[in-house]
Amino acid sequence: MCGIVGIVGREPVAARLVDALRRLEYRGYDSAGVATIHEGKLDRRRAEGKLFNLESKLAGELLPGTIGIAHTRWATHGVPNEENAHPHFVEGVAVVHNGIIENFSELKDELIVDGAVFTSQTDTEVVAHLLAKYTREGLGHREAMLAMLNRVSGAYALVVMFQDDPGTILSARFGPPLAIGHGKGEMFLGSDAIALSPFTNEITYLVDGDCAIITHDRLEVMDYQGRPVTRKSQISQATAFMVDKGNHRHFMEKEIYEQPEIISHALGHYVDFASHTVKATDKAIDFSKLSGLAISACGTAYLAGLVGKYWFERYARLPVEIDVASEFRYRELPLSPTQAALFISQSGETADTLASLRYSKDEGLKIGAIVNVRESTIARESDAIFPILAGPEIGVASTKAFTCQLAVLASLSIAAGRARGTVSEADEKAMVKHLAEMPRIMSRVLNEIQPQIEALSRDLSRFKDVLYLGRGTSYPLAMEGALKLKEISYIHAEGYAAGELKHGPIALIDENMPVIVIAPHDRFFEKTVSNMQEVAARGGKIIFITDEKGAAASKLETLATITLPNVDEIIAPMIFSLPIQLLAYHTAAILGADVDQPRNLAKSVTVE
Ligand code: M6R
Numbered sequence: 001m002c003g004i005v006g007i008v009g010r011e012p013v014a015a016r017l018v019d020a021l022r023r024l025e026y027r028g029y030d031s032a033g034v035a036t037i038h039e040g041k042l043d044r045r046r047a048e049g050k051l052f053n054l055e056s057k058l059a060g061e062l063l064p065g066t067i068g069i070a071h072t073r074w075a076t077h078g079v080p081n082e083e084n085a086h087p088h089f090v091e092g093v094a095v096v097h098n099g100i101i102e103n104f105s106e107l108k109d110e111l112i113v114d115g116a117v118f119t120s121q122t123d124t125e126v127v128a129h130l131l132a133k134y135t136r137e138g139l140g141h142r143e144a145m146l147a148m149l150n151r152v153s154g155a156y157a158l159v160v161m162f163q164d165d166p167g168t169i170l171s172a173r174f175g176p177p178l179a180i181g182h183g184k185g186e187m188f189l190g191s192d193a194i195a196l197s198p199f200t201n202e203i204t205y206l207v208d209g210d211c212a213i214i215t216h217d218r219l220e221v222m223d224y225q226g227r228p229v230t231r232k233s234q235i236s237q238a239t240a241f242m243v244d245k246g247n248h249r250h251f252m253e254k255e256i257y258e259q260p261e262i263i264s265h266a267l268g269h270y271v272d273f274a275s276h277t278v279k280a281t282d283k284a285i286d287f288s289k290l291s292g293l294a295i296s297a298c299g300t301a302y303l304a305g306l307v308g309k310y311w312f313e314r315y316a317r318l319p320v321e322i323d324v325a326s327e328f329r330y331r332e333l334p335l336s337p338t339q340a341a342l343f344i345s346q347s348g349e350t351a352d353t354l355a356s357l358r359y360s361k362d363e364g365l366k367i368g369a370i371v372n373v374r375e376s377t378i379a380r381e382s383d384a385i386f387p388i389l390a391g392p393e394i395g396v397a398s399t400k401a402f403t404c405q406l407a408v409l410a411s412l413s414i415a416a417g418r419a420r421g422t423v424s425e426a427d428e429k430a431m432v433k434h435l436a437e438m439p440r441i442m443s444r445v446l447n448e449i450q451p452q453i454e455a456l457s458r459d460l461s462r463f464k465d466v467l468y469l470g471r472g473t474s475y476p477l478a479m480e481g482a483l484k485l486k487e488i489s490y491i492h493a494e495g496y497a498a499g500e501l502k503h504g505p506i507a508l509i510d511e512n513m514p515v516i517v518i519a520p521h522d523r524f525f526e527k528t529v530s531n532m533q534e535v536a537a538r539g540g541k542i543i544f545i546t547d548e549k550g551a552a553a554s555k556l557e558t559l560a561t562i563t564l565p566n567v568d569e570i571i572a573p574m575i576f577s578l579p580i581q582l583l584a585y586h587t588a589a590i591l592g593a594d595v596d597q598p599r600n601l602a603k604s605v606t607v608e
Pocket of ligand 1: 298299300301302344345346347348349350353396397398399483484487601603604605
């Protein structure tokens with residue numbers, strides 16, 4: 001979603017603002033803009049499309065000024081063009097915004113009756129008009145800001161400059177994150193600490209309902225009534241290096257290849273590699289006493305949760321209710337305080353997941369967060385935090401966060417099984433041993449399958465539709481494979497439970513519809529092979545992702561068979577994720593797609 005940066009500086013800020021926007025590119029955007037105040041006047045440059053369009057404008061027409069705000073916009077209200085790009089100006093007020101002003105329509109009608117003339121289709125412009133109106137009516141800047149905040153509703157991070165005060169930036173947070181950076185004689189603000197990392201590592205995170213004012217050397221935080229509140233600063237570990245591709249063509253490729261090392265680090269938090277036991281988890285959730293679990297998440301994080309459901313139910317005999325967060329939050333699911341709720345989110349800021357968390361909290365459940373960003377809102381509002389320790393994930397398509405989420409869920413389900421007496425000490429040792437071996441197996445698999453997958457991706461890139469099938473934990477993997485392929489290559493793909501083939505999708509099978517079957521040689525193998533036979537009998541082209549035993553057992557003709565090592569069921573989902581990630585990655589790269597920033601997608605979805 002949109003990215004925000006602001007600097008109250010001592011030197012010209014335009015280039016630094018654009019540089020900081022570059023570190024927010026991963027969030028997804030379709031236009032960008034920057035505004036400064038120079039010699040008492042606001043000025044701005046805005047451009048549709050990528051940041052280089054904005055940079056070309058700035059090269060042609062310099063933008064001086066030592067104070068400024070900048071924005072990458074992910075369109076919600078109004079098409080992504082220059083008029084709708086932020087910052088929005090009204091009578092000496094400049095505004096950038098991330099989120100949605102839900103009551104913008106009624107505010108706009110009211111402002112138009114008052115004589116306001118709107119120049120964009122955005123919801124954001126009502127904020128600039130309200131501030132201009134309150135200033136005209138005689139309110140000071142701070143009072144106008146507070147009056148505006150008491151009129152708008154929705155989810156927002158808002159940043160404001162007034163032309164007649166070239167030493168101050170005002171901001172507010174209600175939903176999307178906002179971080180304040182403390183420099184030496186300069187102050188910064190941004191959507192995250194990585195954006196600000198070359199400037200400072202001393203960060204204050206605003207919380208919902210905060211209004212903040214920064215000058216060259218001061219941060220003042222208050223609530224919407226103007227009452228002062230205290231927010232402590234902290235030293236952030238974020239560095240600009242975290243958004244470096246290294247020798248890789250894309251962040252997604254780098255993140256795929258980082259997995260063995262990162263997962264080993266993540267596992268170290270949950271299991272003891274020497275004794276092959278699980279470590280004690282956050283005590284706020286006592287698995288031994290639970291009657292059930294509710295899991296909710298979006299996209300890839302939801303699919304990780306679906307694999308987790310299989311594990312918690314099988315190993316810990318713990319019933320799991322799971323739903324995508326956009327449904328969970330509204331379906332008025334009866335919950336009991338004897339259950340706990342787990343929310344899975346890479347960013348920790350996904351609006352629907354956060355709303356589901358708040359619903360479950362209101363129902364009296366203990367809340368656990370499986371998150372990557374530990375300072376995130378979802379983490380902060382949870383009783384127990386289970387970090388996935390994947391490091392910043394920049395590619396919009398989630399890869400390393402997915403396998404780290406799986407590793408955490410696997411460890412938690414073993415821990416829950418131990419606590420509930422459904423996993424024996426011997427089984428615990430065996431399973432943890434398999435987890436401990438996983439990073440080495442992942443490295444081997446990544447090296448071995450790469451050339452075959454790259455060649456296969458050339459074939460796959462010629463198709464318009466692809467079907468993925470799997471059973472058991474391979475069913476969520478089939479959906480994840482389809483999600484990965486469609487979001488970055490724009491090839492239409494669907495993931496199905498293999499057993500559902502006969503109930504509809506089989507009608508689509510012909511030589512133009514490759515079917516990717518994910519089938520380790522597990523207890524479902526024979527059944528999945530029967531489904532493959534049904535595909536082959538109808539002329540379907542099969543791409544078979546299996547293990548050595550599975551490859552030896554199947555006699556079916558395939559377009560390609562990708563053979564992975566034989567591994568235990570507890571690590572199979574992580575190992576089998578690797579070919580589906582690489583297949584999507586290479587197919588998209590061959591098609592020349594914008595792999596790291598696919599069209600229309602945002603990394604962190606902070607609106608409904
Ligand atoms: O930050 P979150 O994990 O909450 O994000 C959830 C989804 O938006 C995310 O997984 C999305 O589906 C990815 N683009 C998938 O690759």
